[in-house]
C-alpha cells in the first residue's frame with residue numbers, strides 16, 4: 001500500500017469564466033471560518049451559487065482529516081483575497097482557527113502542500129488572508145509559523161503517461177518484454193499485455209499494477225491489499241470495474257481492461 005504520498009483530490013466542477021494568472025508570488029492561507037465540517041462541494045456551491053463567482057474561490061482546500069482537494073484550476077486568478085488574487089495561490093483550511101486548534105493531520109497535509117507549491121513556483125512568501133486584506137482570517141490559532149517551515153512532500157505522479165510507464169516496467173520485469181518505457185500503449189505494449197493477460201491465481205508485477213490501479217480508481221482491497229497475487233479479491237474488483245465501464249465481465253485483464261484502468 002502506498003502511504004505518506006500527497007494526493008490532491010481532483011474535481012469535475014463546472015466553472016464560469018476565469019482569468020489566467022500571469023504571476024505567482026505568494027501563497028495566501030485562509031480558514032473556512034466555521035467549526036462544522038464542510039465538503040469542497042459545499043464551498044464550491046456556496047461561492048458559485050450564493051456569491052455568484054465563477055466557482056470555488058480557493059485553489060486548494062485542506063480538510064481536518066488531512067485530505068487535500070483541488071479547488072479552481074491552479075493557473076487561474078482566485079477569488080479569495082482582494083488585492084492579492086492576481087499574484088497568489090489561495091489555500092483554505094477547514095475550520096475556525098479563532099476558536100479551535102489545527103489537527104496534526106491537517107497541519108501535516110498543509111505543510112506538504114505548501115512545500116510542494118513553494119518548490120513548483122520558486123516562491124517563499126506564505127501569508128495569511130489578514131496580512132493582505134482587512135480580515136480576521138485565518139484566526140489567531142492558525143499555525144502560520146509551522147506551515148512556513150521547510151517541509152517536504154512526496155507527490156504521486158498519476159499522469160496517464162506515468163501510469164503506462166509503470167505498466168511497461170512491470171511487463172518487462174515479468175517477461176523480459178524489452179518494451180521501451182515511453183508511456184505510450186503502442187503495438188508492442190498491447191501485444192505484451194495480451195500475451196500475459198492477468199488471470200486468476202497468477203503472481204506478477206502486472207497483477208500488482210492492476211491492484212494499484214484499482215485502488216486509484218477508488219476500489220478497496222481490504223483483505224489482501226497490493227500483494228501482486230491475482231486472487232479472488234482482486235478478480236472480484238476487476239469484474240466490478242469491467243461491469244461498471246461496460247466491457248466484457250470475464251475477470252481477465254487484457255488490453256481492453258488495461259485501457260479502462262488508466
Ligand SMILES: [Zn+2]
Pocket residue numbers: 029030031080129135137138
Ligand atoms: Zn480568508
